[in-house]
Amino acid sequence: RAAATYEAEAAQVAKGKVESNHAGHTGTGFVNFDAVSDAYVEFTVRAEQPGATKLDFRYANGTSVDRPLDITVNGTQAADDLSFPGTGAWTTWKTASVTTALVAGTNRIRATTSGVDGPNLDSLIVTPQGPADTEKP
Numbered sequence: 001r002a003a004a005t006y007e008a009e010a011a012q013v014a015k016g017k018v019e020s021n022h023a024g025h026t027g028t029g030f031v032n033f034d035a036v037s038d039a040y041v042e043f044t045v046r047a048e049q050p051g052a053t054k055l056d057f058r059y060a061n062g063t064s065v066d067r068p069l070d071i072t073v074n075g076t077q078a079a080d081d082l083s084f085p086g087t088g089a090w091t092t093w094k095t096a097s098v099t100t101a102l103v104a105g106t107n108r109i110r111a112t113t114s115g116v117d118g119p120n121l122d123s124l125i126v127t128p129q130g131p132a133d134t135e136k137p
């Protein structure tokens, strides 16, 4: 089923800065988490159907140190310390993924710093894991 992309710079941002100084991001920029705890980006995602959904967080981490984020959906933990390992450069973007259940309707998907700093977060790619539409009866 079709994937949808949500840009971090268009999401709700707390204690993070929208920047665009590293090439390769999609949209108009990315969110640079500051070195403070409880910084977050919250994406509002509408799902047509409930069920297992793959969340791919596109990010860069130019250091060699993991910058984990806690992921919640509507306030419920989906991943504790999801790993965002070094990507080799601030211009090299990779994805960190978790598969979790979404509800039909509005889902508030929040990525929060759990340590002192987070990666540069570009976007969230949401891919429902249900059977393809063509396979439905």
Ligand code: GCU
Pocket (backbone or CB within 6 Å): 022, 032, 033, 063, 090, 117, 118, 119, 120
């Ligand atoms: C560098 C880089 C930033 C990044 C920061 C960090 O300053 O240019 O984009 O966010 O390192 O370590 O978080």
